[in-house]
Amino acid sequence: MAHFVKLNVFDPSHDDSDNKHNRKYITTLINLDLVMYIEPSKVHSLIFTKNSSAQPIRVKESLDDILRLSKGESKVLNG
Numbered sequence: 001m002a003h004f005v006k007l008n009v010f011d012p013s014h015d016d017s018d019n020k021h022n023r024k025y026i027t028t029l030i031n032l033d034l035v036m037y038i039e040p041s042k043v044h045s046l047i048f049t050k051n052s053s054a055q056p057i058r059v060k061e062s063l064d065d066i067l068r069l070s071k072g073e074s075k076v077l078n079g
Helices: 063-070
Strands: 004-010 025-031 035-040 045-049 057-059
Touching: 004 063, 025 057, 035 063
Parallel strands: none
Antiparallel strands: 004 025, 004 057, 035 045, 045 057
C-alpha cells in the first residue's frame, strides 16, 4: 500500500524570485514509497524521488513538517 502525504509543491511557472509572497504552490499527494531522500534548502525542502532524482520536487513544508505528516499527525497546510 502506498504511503501518501499532502504537500504544497512549488509551481515554477509562477516563479517571482524577487517577491516570496507571489510564489504559487499546488497541493499535491506525494508517494513516500518513491522518495529516495529529502533535504532542506534556503526556501524549500527538496524531495528526490526514484522517478525524478535529477529534478527535485520543491515543497513549502519543512523537514519537520514532512516527518510529522508521514507519521499521520495532522497539520493545517498553509497554501
